[in-house]
Amino acid sequence: MKSKIKQSFDQLSYAYEQEVDKVSLYNSQYERPAMLKQVPEDLTGKSVLDAGCAAGWYTEQLVKRGGRLTAVDLSPKMVAATKRRMGETIQAYCVDLEEVLPFTDNSYDIIVSSLTLHYLKDWHKTFVEFKRILKPSGLLLFSVHHPQMKFLLDHMTNYFKVELMKDKWKKAGVSVDVYSYSRSMQSILNDTLSYFSLEQVIEPQPTRKFKEQNPTGYETLMKQPHFLIVKARNDKR
Numbered sequence: 001m002k003s004k005i006k007q008s009f010d011q012l013s014y015a016y017e018q019e020v021d022k023v024s025l026y027n028s029q030y031e032r033p034a035m036l037k038q039v040p041e042d043l044t045g046k047s048v049l050d051a052g053c054a055a056g057w058y059t060e061q062l063v064k065r066g067g068r069l070t071a072v073d074l075s076p077k078m079v080a081a082t083k084r085r086m087g088e089t090i091q092a093y094c095v096d097l098e099e100v101l102p103f104t105d106n107s108y109d110i111i112v113s114s115l116t117l118h119y120l121k122d123w124h125k126t127f128v129e130f131k132r133i134l135k136p137s138g139l140l141l142f143s144v145h146h147p148q149m150k151f152l153l154d155h156m157t158n159y160f161k162v163e164l165m166k167d168k169w170k171k172a173g174v175s176v177d178v179y180s181y182s183r184s185m186q187s188i189l190n191d192t193l194s195y196f197s198l199e200q201v202i203e204p205q206p207t208r209k210f211k212e213q214n215p216t217g218y219e220t221l222m223k224q225p226h227f228l229i230v231k232a233r234n235d236k237r
Helices: 002-023 025-036 057-064 076-086 123-133 150-155 185-193 208-213 215-223
Strands: 047-051 068-073 091-094 108-114 134-145 163-171 174-182 197-202 227-233
Touching: 002 025, 002 076, 002 163, 002 174, 025 057, 025 108, 025 134, 025 208, 025 215, 025 227, 047 057, 057 068, 057 076, 057 108, 068 076, 076 091, 108 123, 123 134, 123 185, 150 163, 185 197, 185 227, 208 215
Parallel strands: 047 068, 047 108, 068 091, 108 134
Antiparallel strands: 134 227, 163 174, 197 227
16 A cells, blocks of 8 residues: 555655645635644754655745754655755655664754655554654654544544555546554544644644635534644653
8 A cells, every 4th residue: 555655645745835835725725724733833953853744845944944954755756855945955765654764863953744644554664763853852743634624524434443545546647545554532642642742733723815715615624624723742751
């Protein structure tokens, strides 16, 4: 399954550069403002890992705040897109987040992972590694599909199981099968609490601009959240 997920995002790399990072309201006016609000404005001197960098949008924003960025993704074409965006200003690698990460212990102040972890079946391996490479009291900030997301509820057979989901994405003229995993709210929070202390759970709300451009989508999101944001600290022993 991992190879299919990798292939899907290789196919979508151009779409991310040309469409998702420029015109997608669900990113620009929903998930991203809420995520960035949880990141310090001044990251000068801070080492930051963008875990699941896609085409590098978050990498660019965090560099603008002064962070020393490392960007990783399973998809070689996404990593290439990030390098095109950022040039030589950052380090970018192809990395499997379910394997041992090629970084030393206590090497990052912050890990940001946007809409990535729901593509991983086993979070425990990932969280063991995140905990290892984060400095004491380091910040872990991630967003995932909300368990009440309409697509998940329409397709899952058991809310309490981690289930493989298949969706069809049509972006920038490309139609791609995309696979992800559903998780219950208790699974998301308890898996996090097994390794980190929970600082905040955020159910983002769409912006006014989202409402102006897509009132129907806005009303849906105000009744049924699409994404969930978790903010945690590496201070649990």
